[in-house]
Amino acid sequence: MSAFSSILLSLASLSNSMSVVLDVQAVFKPPKAMRGGIPICFPQFGNSGTLEQHGFARNRIWALDEEHPPLYQNDNNSKSSVDLILKPLEDDLKCWPHCFEYRLRVSLSKDGDLSLVSRVRNVNGKPFSFSFGYHTYLSVSDISEVRIEGLETLDYLDNLSQRERFTEQGDAITFESEVDRVYVGSPNVIAVLDHEKKRTFVIRKEGLPDIVVWNPWEKKSKTMVDFGDEEYKQMLCVDAAAAERPITLKPGEEWTGKLELSEVPSTNCSGHLDQPGII
Template sequence: MGHSAAVWDYRAAIEVTRDWNGIVQVVLRSPQGASARVSLHGGQVMSWKNNQGEELLFTSSKAIFKPPKSMRGGIPICFPQFGNLASLEQHGFARNKIWAVDENPPPLHPNDSDGKSFIDLILRPSAEDLKCWPHSFEFRLRISLTTDGSLLLISRIRNVDGKPFSFSFAYHTYLSVSDISEVRIEGLETLDYLDNLCQRELCTEQGDALTFESEVDRAYLCCTNAIAVIDHGKKRTFVIQKEGLPDVVVWNPWDRKSKSMLDFGDEEYKQMLCVDGAAVEKPVLLRPGEEWTARLELSVVPSSFCSDNLDMQKTCF
């Protein structure tokens, strides 16, 4: 049966369904009760719940669930660009395409394979994609739910073209929070960032923690391997750990921009915060035959957690 049978039959922890558009969704479950729901539309994580069944990701009540538009919420994958370029739609096309189940994924490190429910997906460019971005690639994505309910995403992008290409990338992660005024981020202290509200002006973070009183749209550069998003209202902390992703994008649209987005509620900015593991400042360059790997792990701990426990090793050298 090959590797695909092992993926689809892996324990009873995987459920395959279809949404109202007929698109396949895969539900992953952990032994303690956590779950994650993944759509083949965009390879997008639509939902991630903890052991108590509480939703940890934000989805707008006005989100549009109809291809080819990406859903506003969850974890859209931004590739081959994050932001806007003249030749490509905002945040690239990967989040708007129908992915396939990867029938023969190359082996991963044993630590990323054992004791988890997971699904392997793959995206290859269509003829339409090649017209707007003329580079052949294979994008393999493994989405795992660990035994303790953490969510793990591993992306591997291979250049199967005859010439080099470069790209930017982000896991555009919409976290669900109690109230944005009750949230702070630790692990960004003293870092340089590009302020997208000021024509990408280069600034330096001055505070001990990032808190929110107005619109924020920043790309923090050469960020630590782990940061903490502390939600005082829900008394929990999101721990974001990453490899291969030097930058962190932080975004909250606040009130004025919220009113301008058709697929976003006017007051929903209070219940969400995007914190993205990303590679956006310096494009990733891949030569023919080379592969790039990025890893993101999201976990939740009680708010008594102290960020001093995090491994604050730099990712840039």
């Protein structure tokens, strides 16, 4: 198992107290990607390009970054981190002929707050473009009791309607059927309210303009061999992403994309993005 997969498993084990979840029927046989945790989608998010769906990074063996200590704690011992690095394999260069260095820092606080910082550098002789996503699987009590705040009035691309563009009309996003949308130009703070457990997942992002919202619902769940027929009821993907427009790097340039995920108590009332500690 790759170093990266091991970290995803560790994060998924926190699902009872934190938000990351690993699907019960997930497959742990590389090079197949795990369904759950926070797979890294690079250099392609979705399946609109020439690469395999969501790119190859989530299927590869990551190494510890030798330029940094393999594991360290900050000065007040409240956070532990690990630094990983991914470089292209020969097979990767055949399907995506661009040299890159991808560095990932994963940090977890003693309170359960999670931070992922990705840095992609172009070490190629020419520019290249990529799309990206932190494909975050959230553990929820009941999908019908969940709402997302922070995406109101935004345009979204509906992947269930050939990426046709619509405008969000509701005062929050709720779920009654399959959803697969790219909310473009989204704010950097999003709240996911789980009414039954009276908790709010707070998603903060930097360098990632879009939010992807996905739940397969009942019909699609039954067609997925690594996903339980009823698991759609207890999960929701809310992904910080660069999905609508690709990121382009010139030779020597570096891009940084950051995700922070935390959990705070909440009630059924709205307006959580204005509460102290969220923004």
